[in-house]
Structure formats: structure tokens, C-alpha cells
Amino acid sequence: MDGEGNGGSALGCRNDFPECIIGFISGTGRVKMSNRSHRNSGYKTMNAMNRDSKNHSSIQGLLIDAPAITHHVAAVADCRDLLSEIPDNSVQLVVCDPPYNIMMANWDSHEDYIGWASDWLREAERVLSPTGNIAIFGGLQYQGEAGGGDLLSIIHHMRCSSDMLLVNLIIWNYPNGVSARRFFANRHEEIAWFAKTKKYYFDLDSVREPYDEKTKETYRKDKRLNPCTIEKGRNPTNVWRFGRLNGNAGERVGHPTQKPRSVIQRLVRSLSYPGSTVVDFFGGSGITTRVAIEERRHSICCDSDRSFPGYVSEHIRKMESSDMFEPLPEFEMQNQLYEAHPVFPSGQLRDSKQWEAA
Ligand SMILES: C[S@@+](CC[C@H](N)C(=O)[O-])C[C@H]1O[C@@H](n2cnc3c(N)ncnc32)[C@H](O)[C@@H]1O
Numbered sequence: 001m002d003g004e005g006n007g008g009s010a011l012g013c014r015n016d017f018p019e020c021i022i023g024f025i026s027g028t029g030r031v032k033m034s035n036r037s038h039r040n041s042g043y044k045t046m047n048a049m050n051r052d053s054k055n056h057s058s059i060q061g062l063l064i065d066a067p068a069i070t071h072h073v074a075a076v077a078d079c080r081d082l083l084s085e086i087p088d089n090s091v092q093l094v095v096c097d098p099p100y101n102i103m104m105a106n107w108d109s110h111e112d113y114i115g116w117a118s119d120w121l122r123e124a125e126r127v128l129s130p131t132g133n134i135a136i137f138g139g140l141q142y143q144g145e146a147g148g149g150d151l152l153s154i155i156h157h158m159r160c161s162s163d164m165l166l167v168n169l170i171i172w173n174y175p176n177g178v179s180a181r182r183f184f185a186n187r188h189e190e191i192a193w194f195a196k197t198k199k200y201y202f203d204l205d206s207v208r209e210p211y212d213e214k215t216k217e218t219y220r221k222d223k224r225l226n227p228c229t230i231e232k233g234r235n236p237t238n239v240w241r242f243g244r245l246n247g248n249a250g251e252r253v254g255h256p257t258q259k260p261r262s263v264i265q266r267l268v269r270s271l272s273y274p275g276s277t278v279v280d281f282f283g284g285s286g287i288t289t290r291v292a293i294e295e296r297r298h299s300i301c302c303d304s305d306r307s308f309p310g311y312v313s314e315h316i317r318k319m320e321s322s323d324m325f326e327p328l329p330e331f332e333m334q335n336q337l338y339e340a341h342p343v344f345p346s347g348q349l350r351d352s353k354q355w356e357a358a
Helices: 019-025 041-051 079-084 113-127 151-161 213-220 227-232 261-271 287-294 308-321
Strands: 069-076 091-096 128-138 165-173 188-195 239-241 277-280 298-303 330-334
Touching (some): 079 113, 091 261, 113 151, 128 151, 188 261, 287 298, 287 308
Parallel strands (some): 091 128, 091 277, 277 298
Antiparallel strands (some): 128 188, 165 188
16 A cells, blocks of 8 residues: 555455555565565655654645635736746746647747746746745657647656656546547646745645545445544545546636636645645636635736636636535735735735736
8 A cells, every 4th residue: 555545446356456465465465575665764754644643844834724814816918027027936827828839829839948947947946935836748759740749748848958857647537529530539637847946835634535435335345444534535646537627527617728616726725825826827727716716815816818817807707606615715806916915924015017918
């Protein structure tokens, strides 16, 4: 077992057991070759802390508290203009879904993709706090369709030119997509999660997948398993299965490449904390703004497309008419960065210029 209750949700065949149990049951007795990662001292320490309900050092000193009111910016702006207004080390999470460079819209083609991306990647690193994370969406098989450049180029660039750490390459696997004849039909997109430092914030418990009752009952009988982890559920792993939004999906607001709320929610819950600031400078449909409001994070989002504020309003309308929140968490929304936004520790705006889309 990986110490996180990371087994299958239904028993029946041996592969459904947590890894540590497989270690004991394979062959006739103890296994000869155990998983070396489980002997790792850092891993053992994390397990002991988990057992004793101690917090990882990355959350010591953080003010983790759901504020009574959250502050949000939804601006029409170029990503680099928005970023230039944000102070150093002030943001917990950047949700980043950049143009794919496959000419699917007028914003989706860059001759020098990495030359352009390196500007906002550098700025994103600057604004992230030491516990901060960035989640970058993209694909690996688009090379050559526009000017070249894709998520693989971004990862390579980050490895060569940035101090950030690649924590996970998340595979977002979706069951629905277009068919193909000359290659295997694509059913995944990647999310590269980079952390600014080793002290990155990560709340696994907030995104665990609960075991069903039958599985819990079986696991509870095994004294080697941590009862607390069994109750909390399994680590959702780095392969996420969520459907893409169909054309008529209820959460759609009109943007062509809108990401599902469930995917953004998992990122926001696990990589940021209530009261911290989430930034999305390729805001698209405004789904990150919506999730930030729901999850009581502050947010700063923009898009160069003038439809952006309309999409955000549509999300708010949908939230207000949803029965999920009683009442909807209180929030303030503006179309430019403002003095009272918590991203400014001193409450002082560095430059109050109004952005204009490029
Ligand atoms: C892939 S879409 C983002 C979709 C978004 N994640 C969602 O789920 O709704 C990329 C967005 O980046 C915006 N964009 C392109 N170039 C930009 C720039 N230089 N600054 C700000 N936004 C830009 C496009 O208008 C487009 O809406």
C-alpha cells in the first residue's frame, strides 16, 4: 500500500488490493522484492506523521481560513499585463490553460510559441509564493500543426530555464472524443503540475475518493492498514477520469474550450487553500473564477477576449440559480486589480492603470 489507502475500490482479483497487501500475498509467503519507494525515509516519515495526525511543514505558518468574503478580478487583459501588476510571492495557485497552438481559434497560433510562453512562465514563477503551484494544461501530440510548440516544449523549457519542480504529470482521461482512422483516437489531455519549492502546499485529503462500504469493511479487518486512511478514501492518483463537456452540458457558458468544473475543482482544492489567491490569466470561460468563489479562494483572472466578463456573469447566474449553496458564499468582483484585493499585503496597488486587451 502506498500509505494513502491507494488500492482499488472493489475487491475480487488480486490487483484490486492495496500494494502492501500484494507484497504479502504474492507467492506463498512474503515477497522477495518489495517496492523500494516504500522504504524511502521521506515516505516513512510522511506515514508516521499521517498516523500521528501531524501536519507537513509546508502548511506550518499558513493562514488557512475560509474568509467571510472573497475578492475576485475578472479583467479583459493580455496575460503579461495582468501578471505585471501582481506582487512577488503572493499567489498560491496558477491555473494555466494556454493556447494549444493548433489554430483552433484566432488566439491559437504562435510562430515562436516558447519565446512567447517563456514570458508568462517566468512571471508566473515570480508571483507564486514559496508554497505555490502551477497547473499547466496541454497536449503532447500537436507539434507541427501551428508554429510548433506544445506542453512537451513547455516542460522541456521549464526543466532547462526554471527552478520549479515537476511534481506530477496528470493524465486527464476522458471517455468522449472524436474518432480517428490513422491513429488511436485521442482520449487524454495532460496537466503538468509544477511547484515553486519543495515546501509546496498539497491537500490530498480534500480530493480523496471514498471507498465503497464493502471495500471499507474488508480493509478494516486488515490490521496493517491505517483505519483513518480507509475512512478518508483513496488517493485519486495521477490519472483522472472526467468526461469532457458536451456541447449541451449544463455548466457550459459559450466558450469553445471550457474545462469541466470537476477538473478545476480538484486542482483548486488540492493545490490551494481557503483564503489563498488563485490566478488564471487564460481565463477562457471563467470557470476558475467560479470555482474560486465556490471554494472560498480569492482570484485574479483575465482573458484577452472581450467576451470574458460575459462568460463570468453567466457562471455567476448559474451559481445563483443552483441549489448547491445556501446561501452562495459572499464575494466581491471587479474588472481590474483593486486596492483591497488580498494579493496586496499592504493593501496598496502598485499601478492603478486600467488594462486594455491587446
Ligand atoms: C484554452 S483557452 C482557456 C479555456 C479555459 N481554461 C476554460 O476552461 O474556459 C485559452 C484562452 O486564452 C486566451 N488567450 C489567448 N492569448 C491570450 C493572451 N495573450 N492573454 C490573455 N488571454 C489569452 C484565449 O482568448 C482563450 O480564451
